[in-house]
Amino acid sequence: MSLSKTRTLLDLMVRLRDPESGCPWDIQQDFHSLMPYTLEEAYEVIDAIERNDFQDLRGELGDLLLQVVFHARIAEERGLFDFEQVAAGIAEKLINRHPHVFATASYSSDAQRQQAWDDAKAVERQQKKVSDSPESVLAGVASSLPALVQCEKIQNRAASHGFDWPEIEPVFDKVREELAEVHEAWQSQDQAHIEEEIGDLFLVVVNLARHLQVNPEMALRAATQKFTRRFNYIETQVAAAGRSLRDCQLAELDNLWNEAKRVQNRKREES
Structure with a gap:
């Protein structure tokens, strides 16, 4: 997007949010009220990709960009940050996380590159901390993520610090063990216990998907x-x-x- 088009989009949002002459609906929105729309637009981007409808994808990406501009405008009105700071922040993050492209770092494998990426994210999380107390390696995984996505991210974090099966066969064994425990819980007719065991089964199936390099x-x-x-x-x-x-x-x-x-x-x- 050219700078002129970017500026036009930002100016349109300023106009829409103008308390005197803007759109009543747009003026009423805040971070929380926009949450379902932001989530919906992200999923519609995915849907367009899955359908290989690239004309639709262009429009859906625009709708998702609108959500970014909308949130940034609300933040600017509150004196928190603006769109330029959002763009600058992600640009800085990309440079910091790609020293093999923008600096002199060199990695001999994808695993080494992934570890460097994880380390860079850990440094970023540490810099954002407001407390001196040690931070969990699981910190920063958004609780609002879909459950499968959240589960995978948390397991990846734990695995990157050595808490993972080194081979896949024990994971298959664990799936069978958890499935048997679901059956035992069902026989007990204890609904709370059944729910707990179903959750454990989901968790270990996500782990199996990770080991098979499948996005659950x-x-x-x-x-x-x-x-x-x-x-x-x-x-x-x-x-x-x-x-x-x-x-x-x-x-x-x-x-x-x-x-x-x-x-x-x-x-x-x-x-």
Whole structure:
């Protein structure tokens, strides 16, 4: 974006927020009221990427940028910071985290480069501290993140400090152990205990995903989308027969599910 376009966008937000002549809705917003919109726009960016709709992606990135400008304007009005400081801050961060590009550092492997990245982030967190007390290596992971994302980030932090299985087989063993504990909890009919064990199972499955170099959030999104496509196929077939889902036996629906798998797998192979 050229400087003139950036300035135009910032000036538009100033106008929208003007107490005398601005938009009543925009004037009423604050950091907290914008939170759901900011989150929604971030997910719509992801959705456009997943659909390979790059025309839509351009628009969604603009919508997400608007959220950044909106928050920065509110901060400027309160004397906290402005958009220029936001941009300067991320520019400085990029330079500090890439000494192999902007300075003379050299890394012999991706693991070494990742460790240097983690170390740089740790230094940044230390510089932001307001207390002299030791900071947990898990500090700074946002509690508002989706649970799977938060879990993965926390586990990555712990792993970077040596708290991790060095091999993958024990992780598979742990998954089986946790699944057995869920079954035991279910037999006890103690709902609180069941919930706790389900949580433990999720946590160790995220750990397994890490060891298999799979992003658990994206894997679950893809699995949910696949489920949706197959279920939609079932709905279409049932409706074509003049029936409703509730009219069908589970065995019929299960057969249609398997048919959906075959059809969609064949389409994927042909594409």
